[in-house]
Amino acid sequence: MLTCRIIKNRTMKDVKNKVAYITGGTKGIGFAVAQTLLGQGMRVAISGRSQSSVDQALKEFNNDAVLGIVSNVGKMADEKDAVAKILDKWGQVDVVLANAGVGNFAPIDEMTDEDWHQMIDTNLNGAFHTLKASVEALKKSEGYYITLASLAGTNFFAKGAGYNASKFGVVGFTQAAMLDLRQYGIKVSTIMPGSVSTHFNNNEPDEKDAWKIQPEDIGELVLDLLQMNERTLPSKIEVRPTRPDKK
Numbered sequence: 001m002l003t004c005r006i007i008k009n010r011t012m013k014d015v016k017n018k019v020a021y022i023t024g025g026t027k028g029i030g031f032a033v034a035q036t037l038l039g040q041g042m043r044v045a046i047s048g049r050s051q052s053s054v055d056q057a058l059k060e061f062n063n064d065a066v067l068g069i070v071s072n073v074g075k076m077a078d079e080k081d082a083v084a085k086i087l088d089k090w091g092q093v094d095v096v097l098a099n100a101g102v103g104n105f106a107p108i109d110e111m112t113d114e115d116w117h118q119m120i121d122t123n124l125n126g127a128f129h130t131l132k133a134s135v136e137a138l139k140k141s142e143g144y145y146i147t148l149a150s151l152a153g154t155n156f157f158a159k160g161a162g163y164n165a166s167k168f169g170v171v172g173f174t175q176a177a178m179l180d181l182r183q184y185g186i187k188v189s190t191i192m193p194g195s196v197s198t199h200f201n202n203n204e205p206d207e208k209d210a211w212k213i214q215p216e217d218i219g220e221l222v223l224d225l226l227q228m229n230e231r232t233l234p235s236k237i238e239v240r241p242t243r244p245d246k247k
């Protein structure tokens with residue numbers, strides 16, 4: 001007969017002092033996830049494309065447990081350098097969140113080469129560069145690699161050809177990498193949110209966004225994944241607003 005153990009008091013895995021690298025942590029989802037992890041006593045490296053955006057974020061964090069790094073995820077050399085800086089400072093990398101992303105939406109006949117390549121370089125190639133740069137460190141820590149994909153990685157829409165291509169790619173890439181890396185004890189997941197209230201696509205987050213997922217909700221979700229028991233891996237997580245805006 002099958003028996004079922006009732007979990008009365010769930011014991012959470014302790015993440016204190018673990019080291020996370022969050023690409024694109026200067027604002028939006030990456031910034032909020034960093035705040036959540038810092039709240040658990042983790043050390044967090046965040047990146048962005050410019051010194052000014054990284055400095056501004058560091059000012060807002062106002063926390064010695066944050067390392068700011070200027071890195072364009074579209075460049076392998078930048079990502080190798082970023083991970084080297086984290087290892088120099090803290091000697092380990094336990095969690096990597098490939099979050100940096102851009103959305104340039106236009107009908108395909110009007111999509112510029114530049115916009116297409118920026119999306120593929122940042123959203124898709126970036127996820128690869130970040131993993132490639134950190135994979136040996138993750139093997140050592142038996143760590144966690146998470147991509148911030150999107151529901152656009154499974155649902156296509158008009159004006160989304162470039163963004164859909166990048167995010168479908170990220171979902172496939174992450175799932176296949178999960179099969180390669182779990183034998184090393186590395187957990188790999190992809191989070192696929194619907195609308196989140198951030199600066200994405202030139203949005204100004206304010207009260208009109210109240211119905212959307214809030215960035216700190218993704219922080220909670222990431223923490224849930226990190227605290228999950230060892231034997232179980234939620235590998236692909238779709239997350240959407242409970243009550244979407246009535247159009």
Ligand SMILES: NC(=O)c1ccc[n+]([C@@H]2O[C@H](COP(=O)([O-])OP(=O)(O)OC[C@H]3O[C@@H](n4cnc5c(N)ncnc54)[C@H](OP(=O)(O)O)[C@@H]3O)[C@@H](O)[C@H]2O)c1
Nearest residue numbers: 024026027028029048049053072073100101196198199200
């Ligand atoms: N908001 C949504 O509704 C939504 C829904 C589903 C998925 N997502 C995904 O969530 C992720 C985060 O987006 P967000 O909503 O938080 O947008 P956001 O507020 O615009 O933040 C984007 C972040 O990515 C960084 N970034 C952009 N290009 C970069 C590059 N080449 N190298 C390094 N960093 C770069 C930006 O930093 P700098 O500007 O400082 O360079 C910024 O920190 C993206 O992958 C996006 O596709 C968003």
